[in-house]
Amino acid sequence: MRALAYLQLRLFVNSIKHIARSPKRLIPAILLAVFVLPSLLMNLAIAVMGVPRYGSYGHKEYLEGLQAEALWSGVFALLALVVVYTLYNALSEGLLIFSASHIDFVFPSPVNRRVVLIFKLLGDYSKYAMYAGFVFLFVIPPFFGMAGGPVFPAALYCWLGTVFLLILATNVSHTLNIATTYTASRFSAAGAVVRTAILALVAATVLAGIYHYRQSGDALASLVASVYAGAARVILAPVSWCANLIVGPLTGQTAGAVLLVAALGLLAIASALVLLARPENFYEPSLGISGRMARLKAAGGNLAALRIEAMKRRRNASYSRSPVPPFGRGASALIWKNLVTRTRASRSTLAILFLLPPLLAAAVGYFAREPEIQRFSPFAMVYVVWIVSSASQQELRSEFRQVDIIKAIPASGFSVVAAQVFSQWLLVAVLTIVGALSVLVFIPGADHYFLGIATLGSLTIGFVCIAASSVPVLLYPDARDKWQLLIPTWITMIVLALVIGPSAVICAVLAVFRVNLAIIALSLIAINTALSWGALAISGRLFERFDPTAD
Amino acid sequence: MALDIQNLTKYYKTTLAVDEVSISVADGEIVGLLGPNGAGKTTIMRCVTGIVQATHGEILVDGLSLRKREQDVKRRLAFVPEVPNPYEMLTVVEHLRFAAMAYDTEPIFDSRHEELLRRFELHDRRNDLVLSLSKGMKQKLAIICAFMHDAKVLLFDEPLIGIDPKGVRELKDMIVEARANGCAILIGTHMLDTAERLCDRIVILRQGRKIAEGDLDDLQERAKMGEDATLEDVFLTLTEVDTADEGPGVPSA
Structure with missing residues (x-):
């Protein structure tokens, strides 16, 4: 017991020191505190003092237009999904995740296995308390205040109720997991039965909802019919108690809240005792999942490594033939390498690239029949491309982590970075072209002139955004350090807002005057080429003195 | 026997990783556990x-059953x-x-850790975070942790990989010292020359089964090879298998 307490204390203290000693970690931590803390404290004050910040409307006015039953059903469905998903997972593979260090240094030690489990559970419970506390003590209280109900005890009950529910679900899951996935388990057949029962419950609930929707055509009423009046409410009674606690302050039905919290608390404690009484060696079922988590952590945001891990799980890690014929020399060979790995390891992403735009365009064409929406719909493409381009930061980061390979390539920093950016951009280009064709085919009211501008804009903006993203990636390369990730994310947001500015101005001004598409294209290409060149030049220089392992 | 593994069988779900393996290590004896990748060396260590x-079988340490007296055995x-x-x-x-606390040996912590840190040349790094250590230094740290208490049985799974020559020499010396002090030592390794020089007895595994056991003379005889044959020659002969005979193996987690 003392050894684990010492371990946890030192790990915590050293983590704080580690943050405080490095400006790269300390500055984002301070900025985060400066931005987030005041608003959290203000909400906490509301929770404690019960002073509605936005004025109180009373339950009736506040809930006007909202059905209390539908609100309850929504909350119940959300909580039930979390609980059912946790229980279902518990019956398929290891659930207890320990650090690789624990496996190497605690598992073989004489520290009592139950003590190890207690520390693990206490760590998990405190996380639940923190997350639920964030929601129910900092975020929700203003809503309770607006509903005119008592803020302080209600928020506290919600918090406690949710934490107890999560603890209960965790304990039951771990118990099922240890008892049914353990190698020599006598209960593996029982696990299969429980898993089938869970699937049956979910299927019955969904089917009841669909059936009701076909009868009534009212989505909210169907949700209520399948959840509020369904069997799930009875079977998952603790979930419904928690939903009562959360919705009660909004509907004014808070009587009996203490009893519900007490009942959930008792169940949480009882389930913990049952779990701790299990005789099985839970170390073993945790090995596989812990090992996988350790590898993912070691990958440190390396998306290629994450994909390979996913491929291993699908057991299709070996491929005999490259899907893309070899091409390129020096840095340009990186483009081929990136294409090969992406086509192998990201097939679902590629499928989305080809399927999502037509589906979205078809949906817009079918459902959004207003002429103005259809006319301006091509510009949605620019927005999507901008978002996708900004997300490429993660891809670039994972590529730059292969430093032993890419720094050894006999090419300039500019060429290497340009090759990486171009590889990412190819996907954006495919997305743009598929999107443009989809709009052309499925949205008859789309303005073709706007479509041309949006396509050219998307292609050039995509490239400049990815090129600009590479600068913060190379400034803050260590993806394993979550504090370092905050600053580049903020810088990226600012940089992307800046680099898209000239394109937006050009497109807006020239489109108003219906200037020839070729002129717009030339203008976009000129300005974005200049911007991209500048970004790549900076990134190239950064890359030449780049060390992803430097602190 | 300090360590007595009796008919150990281990299944990972449906994969047979270790099949009816019995190994015993006496006080003051070093036994080398050899085998190709996936032979079951790490699984045996993890079972011990x-x-x-273990799916079946019994593991006794100092006469105590792991199944019945787990904490006493682990100590x-x-x-x-x-x-x-x-x-x-x-x-x-x-x-x-932390290692000293886990094994309840704090009274000897001060004297023991200073000496071990000096022997493995980590003394200057004593107040550095492990984060900043190289791979080899981390290996040395794990070895020092193992020597922080007076274990009766030492289990090493590829202990020499990644350590500098001075560290390798130091570890070998410590293993020999531990043997002289009556420790039973089981070393899983691929470094056959080290095993040949260091171990009193060798156990060779293939696909989870024990295929040979004894000193070099016994193994030469088993492999029908002359006395000039090295452990490497013997090992390669004994572990040679037809491709069709190759099982799936169990990767180390």
Whole structure:
């Protein structure tokens, strides 16, 4: 017991020191505190003092237009999904995740296995308390205040109720997991039965909802019919108690809240005792999942490594033939390498690239029949491309982590970075072209002139955004350090807002005057080429003195 | 026998990793556990340390059953994993203190850790976070942790990989010293020359089964080879299998 307490204390203290000693970690931590803390404290004050910040409307006015039953059903469905998903997972593979260090240094030690489990559970419970506390003590209280109900005890009950529910679900899951996935388990057949029962419950609930929707055509009423009046409410009674606690302050039905919290608390404690009484060696079922988590952590945001891990799980890690014929020399060979790995390891992403735009365009064409929406719909493409381009930061980061390979390539920093950016951009280009064709085919009211501008804009903006993203990636390369990730994310947001500015101005001004598409294209290409060149030049220089392992 | 593994069988779900293996290590004896990748060496070590539970069979340490007296057995064991993952957010000395606390040997902590840190040349790094150590230094740290208490049975899974020559020499010396002090030592390794020089007895595994056991003379005889044959020659002959005979193997987690 003392050894684990010492371990946890030192790990915590050293983590704080580690943050405080490095400006790269300390500055984002301070900025985060400066931005987030005041608003959290203000909400906490509301929770404690019960002073509605936005004025109180009373339950009736506040809930006007909202059905209390539908609100309850929504909350119940959300909580039930979390609980059912946790229980279902518990019956398929290891659930207890320990650090690789624990496996190497605690598992073989004489520290009592139950003590190890207690520390693990206490760590998990405190996380639940923190997350639920964030929601129910900092975020929700203003809503309770607006509903005119008592803020302080209600928020506290919600918090406690949710934490107890999560603890209960965790304990039951771990118990099922240890008892049914353990190698020599006598209960593996029982696990299969429980898993089938869970699937049956979910299927019955969904089917009841669909059936009701076909009868009534009212989505909210169907949700209520399948959840509020369904069997799930009875079977998952603790979930419904928690939903009562959360919705009660909004509907004014808070009587009996203490009893519900007490009942959930008792169940949480009882389930913990049952779990701790299990005789099985839970170390073993945790090995596989812990090992996988350790590898993912070691990958440190390396998306290629994450994909390979996913491929291993699908057991299709070996491929005999490259899907893309070899091409390129020096840095340009990186483009081929990136294409090969992406086509192998990201097939679902590629499928989305080809399927999502037509589906979205078809949906817009079918459902959004207003002429103005259809006319301006091509510009949605620019927005999507901008978002996708900004997300490429993660891809670039994972590529730059292969430093032993890419720094050894006999090419300039500019060429290497340009090759990486171009590889990412190819996907954006495919997305743009598929999107443009989809709009052309499925949205008859789309303005073709706007479509041309949006396509050219998307292609050039995509490239400049990815090129600009590479600068913060190379400034803050260590993806394993979550504090370092905050600053580049903020810088990226600012940089992307800046680099898209000239394109937006050009497109807006020239489109108003219906200037020839070729002129717009030339203008976009000129300005974005200049911007991209500048970004790549900076990134190239950064890359030449780049060390992803430097602190 | 300090360590007595009797008819150990281990299944991972439906995969047979270790099949009816019996190994015993006497006080003051070093036994080498050899075998190709996936032969079951790491699984045997993990079974002995209680990380995984044997499907069948019995493990006795100092006459105590692992199944019945797990904590007492673990107190008598020390284990160095193949690729150790020490706690990166502890300093070197904190890590050793944690090891001492886990094995309840704090009274000897001060004298023991200073000496071991000096022997493995980690003394200057004693207050550095493990995060800043190289791979080899982390391996040394795991070895020092294993020597922080007076274990009756030492288990090493590829202990020499990644350590500098001075560290290798130091570890070999410590293993020999431990043998002289009556420790039973089981070493899983691929380094056949080291095993040949260091071990009193060799156990060779293939596909989870024990295929040979004894000193070099016994193994030469088993492989029908002359006395000039090295352990490498013997090992390669004994572990040679037809491709069709090759099982799936169990990768180390």
